[in-house]
Amino acid sequence: MYRVKVPATTANLGPGFDILGMALDLYNIIEVKETDRGLNIDIEGLGAKELPTDKSNLVYQTMDYLFDKADYRPAGLDIKLINQIPIARGLGSSATIIVGGLVLANTLAGTPFSNDQLLNFAAEIEGHPDNVAPALLGGVVISVITDQEEIIYKKIKAPELKTVVGIPDFKLSTTEAREVLPAQVTFNDAVFNCSRVGLLVSAFMTEDYDLLATCFEDRLHQSYRQDLVPGMGEVIKEAKDDGALAIALSGAGPSIVALTLENEVEVGETIVRVFAQHGIKANYKVAEPNSTGVIVENL
Template structure:
């Protein structure tokens, strides 16, 4: 392998849960981070774009950590590498920035080391690093992914998103760590709440498979995590209701939040304006993006 070979990997943002599918549903979106990786005389890490001011540039960097996991898996010494991260995905907002970093680091390092690990092996490493597969699976595989960890193995089904499905993401101007958002969740839920989410998760998957976008309003409902996280995101309930009145098909927290994602048909501009206005009425500045679900996950350019 030539020392000057540069690997460039493009990894998409992801939205997890899709309402009721807590820790098991995720979808890739057309907002990207790029990882540039090459062998070098000494390790250097440069971060551009989102998170440039607070992402570490030493060996605690999550992309570097992911690269090291690949070399450990291959029983090879970790080489000195040059890393440049060009980030469009905002950090700690519920759009899979850490998943993109992990998947990008794994895919780039695997390519640099001769492409010896399979997609399944990369997914297993990514899930091990992230702790759950709901974001890393669509970041790696693209599309909509249902994922389950059983006996240490990730089992998944990948669906093609409906072509006429679009999304609006309202991204508040504050960060919310996944850890903080998990700490507010109860350890036990009632049978009624379990049935509520099970039925809607099944309906969500069926609606996406059969392109029944009219069912998404009911399918997007959740009682397992959103009610408990609402106090962490001022205006959440009002934003969801306002976006639905503006024509959104289903509205929910993206991952652990604070981003709110609306699944839409062709009323994106109206929904975006209403979400921004309603957040502002609760004292939260945000910016909106219209994003499309995508079929491709991480790609080596």
């Protein structure tokens, strides 16, 4: 039996739309064992009652995708998912399943594919690399899709900061969050974001965290998505007032991610309180950036 432990991710980090992602020490776990009796899927934890346990399950479909590429076909599989990452909250839950399924299938097939190949497979399935790259590799990952549809990436050290994740009690699909984005943006807004992405990478690499408040500013997606997350603007403002170095929508949302050196409990409680003022129940988790990415074990 093999087990993978795959970290949650927070994508974009403000201005790095579809470019930047960071792994967090919140995890989904997947276990698999080859059998001779077809498919069996058990699910524990978050989403256990709503996720399918047949061949339409994402982890099976992902594994089947790789088995086809590897020309490998197990007689049967016992799969167990232990879900600890909230679904459709902007924390990369689907990316963990895709990465975990690919790594497990690759292991069962005798490891015919490299991590670079797995990343390209994952981005093809997910549609973009910003979540799957840090889930696979850990740390902060900058990803670029070439004209040949290949992923070029660079992993940099994650910041030594606390991450406060505010998690509203409602789902927001990536598809819905993308539908509100404009087909075009202004030249000035493009320059605004490019400058802040460059500064953000530099701030992480040099540990100049005083720059983060400016680095997390964005004009490409957050303002357009604000109406989908009631109270988002006030959450961001008040969390900064209470000590967050930087704060932004996590991926497509609705979760909010804040970086802080201290006051993480105060920042978390502020996020929950302001959401409540807008009629949104929320909770928060304090996490740290994950540097290792996916871990596979032979049990």
